[in-house]
Amino acid sequence: xxxxxxxxxxxxxxxxxxxxxxxxxxxxxxxxxxxxxxxxxxxxxxxxxxxxxxxxxxxxxxxxxxxxxxxxxxxxxxxxxxxxxxxxxxxxxxxxxxxxxxxxxxxxxxxxxxxxxxxxxxxxxxxxxxxxxxxxxxxxxxxxxxxxxxxxxxxxxxxxxxxxxxxxxxxxxxxxxxxxxxxxxxxxxxxxxxxxxxxxxxxxxx
Amino acid sequence: xxxxxxxxxxxxxxxxxxxxxxxxxxxxxxxxxxxxxxxxxxxxxxxxxxxxxxxxxxxxxxxxxxxxxxxxxxxxxxxxxxxxxxxxxxxxxxxxxxxxxxxxxxxxxxxxxxxxxxxxxxxxxxxxxxxxxxxxxxxxxxxxxxxxxxxxxxxxxxxxxxxxxxxxxxxxxxxxxxxxxxxxxxxxxxxxxxxxxxxxxxxxxxxxxxxxxxxxxxxxxxxxxxxxxxxxxxxxxxxxxxxxxxxxxxxxxxxxxxxxxxxxxxxxxxxxxxxxxxxxxxxxxxxxxxxxxxxxxxxxxxxxxxxxxxxxxxxxxxxxxxxx
Numbered sequence: 464x465x466x467x468x469x470x471x472x473x474x475x476x477x478x479x480x481x482x483x484x485x486x487x488x489x490x491x492x493x494x495x496x497x498x499x500x501x502x503x504x505x506x507x508x509x510x511x512x513x514x515x516x517x518x519x520x521x522x523x524x525x526x527x528x529x530x531x532x533x534x535x536x537x538x539x540x541x542x543x544x545x546x547x548x549x550x551x552x553x554x555x556x557x558x559x560x561x562x563x564x565x566x567x568x569x570x571x572x573x574x575x576x577x578x579x580x581x582x583x584x585x586x587x588x589x590x591x592x593x594x595x596x597x598x599x600x601x602x603x604x605x606x607x608x609x610x611x612x613x614x615x616x617x618x619x620x621x622x623x624x625x626x627x628x629x630x631x632x633x634x635x636x637x638x639x640x641x642x643x644x645x646x647x648x649x650x651x652x653x654x655x656x657x658x659x660x661x662x663x664x665x666x667x668x669x
Numbered sequence: 670x671x672x673x674x675x676x677x678x679x680x681x682x683x684x685x686x687x688x689x690x691x692x693x694x695x696x697x698x699x700x701x702x703x704x705x706x707x708x709x710x711x712x713x714x715x716x717x718x719x720x721x722x723x724x725x726x727x728x729x730x731x732x733x734x735x736x737x738x739x740x741x742x743x744x745x746x747x748x749x750x751x752x753x754x755x756x757x758x759x760x761x762x763x764x765x766x767x768x769x770x771x772x773x774x775x776x777x778x779x780x781x782x783x784x785x786x787x788x789x790x791x792x793x794x795x796x797x798x799x800x801x802x803x804x805x806x807x808x809x810x811x812x813x814x815x816x817x818x819x820x821x822x823x824x825x826x827x828x829x830x831x832x833x834x835x836x837x838x839x840x841x842x843x844x845x846x847x848x849x850x851x852x853x854x855x856x857x858x859x860x861x862x863x864x865x866x867x868x869x870x871x872x873x874x875x876x877x878x879x880x881x882x883x884x885x886x887x888x889x890x891x892x893x894x895x896x897x898x899x900x901x902x903x904x905x906x907x908x909x910x911x912x913x914x915x916x917x918x919x920x921x922x923x924x925x926x927x928x929x930x931x932x933x934x935x936x937x938x939x940x941x942x943x944x945x946x947x948x949x950x951x952x953x954x955x956x957x958x959x960x961x962x963x964x965x966x967x968x969x970x971x972x973x974x975x976x977x978x979x980x981x982x983x984x985x986x987x988x989x990x991x992x993x
Contacts, residue, residue: 480706493716
């Protein structure tokens, strides 16, 4: 891309569009009989969408050779964390009404929350180490290894969704299918002898 | 060597204009992609439909001691208002359960009156306001659709018997016939011939006089939304949902068993009684189980929809296979 700064702006604003529309719906009270459920579901879904998008960058880069895509991965990942935080906040603020003491019991009692919570906390170190400075401090190799956690977070997020849906599992299955494709592609690369390990560095020269 | 310059200076785009154009393009890209993202978000995650706004109805319930074994209040999780108002069988508006709410939006229910006639001493036409003057109670009933799904609905209404007592049925009256409004301008699907209009239903007089049989004027404490049979409908909780006729304009007391719409449509599939009965299957599907809206899996269908204790005595000696 000729103008990565502009592309980043486009990406940034587009990533905020769902939030703006969601807030607009809340403001107009167009959130149905169960607003809490609607907001929770929407923010949760957005978290998964951004998680999967961030996991799409590498396969897409390798398939198309469009290495510049890597420049946008951090922002996508941070948006996944951002929407995940909103999702958690919705739960803490409205479902538990800030009665923080009731949270541990609820987290344990409902396994899908246990898993969702774990997936969220896996994203915290990734968000913290997302700055250039942290990459330098950790070193590319260790940073890379740490950020493999996103696979676990993604799988946890999809499982969390799957476990809470009561009957219509089409949507969680769709997420699971896409996740399987994205992770499967990585496995294939790793264990396929004919494919040379890609030489493209994680951080191409600026 | 002189470079021949073909471009007149007047044709060179001014830098100012060039930058403006660039800015404009960027703005267009931003606006365009944001709109596309917005539309994508909207189509994937449409906001839930707005809930109907009814008027509050003053409710006076009988003392718990009086209603202990009445079946008036089922102690099961109530189906959400959202589901109750967006999953409807009301062919006068649409044959698609998800489309009734939008098709019925704006249905005008005032003025409205219900004529009670036939074999009665005091025939009378009740204005809607007069119907609302009957003491309104909350009745939380199971509703079992013949299609195999069910809900738990907190109705507001009053026992039909109270209305019938006012008109004094004569001794010849054996059945009660009900009729829905016929007005294709207000009920657009009545201009099709999917059913014989107007919709008609009927009960035996003793069924109609049973305290569980109500005329409902509301649900969840507010007046009925159009899609649920506004402004007044019948609710007979131990029979399949289609017996609970909606938007009633006429009630007649008669001597002979009256015709009923679904029985006319398919006599082999829908009987006059249509009591909920897990042992008598519909010719095209089993009635042994049902899907409770909002629940996972299926639950067992109960005899008389769980109201056997209250109503089984009405059918003693009647072959329920024959009189399905």
